[in-house]
Amino acid sequence: MASIKVLQNGPLLVEEDDVSVVDWNGSEYSVARLPVALCRCGASEKKPFCDGAHSKAGFSGGEPAKRNSSNE
């Protein structure tokens, strides 16, 4: 099972050896390295990947998961 880790004040880290990232047309992005870090701050110049710009942008995203919470 793939694991997606929400980093505090940072990207979504996809921890999986065999992962593909595709655009809205189904075209695959080249994945340079694993794990894959996906931007969630909107400041990256390399979207959908994180390029570290969240630090300069002062992105704040530290909401912890709640036990037994669902995504509904």
Ligand code: FES
């Ligand atoms: S989360 Fe890292 S650049 Fe957006």
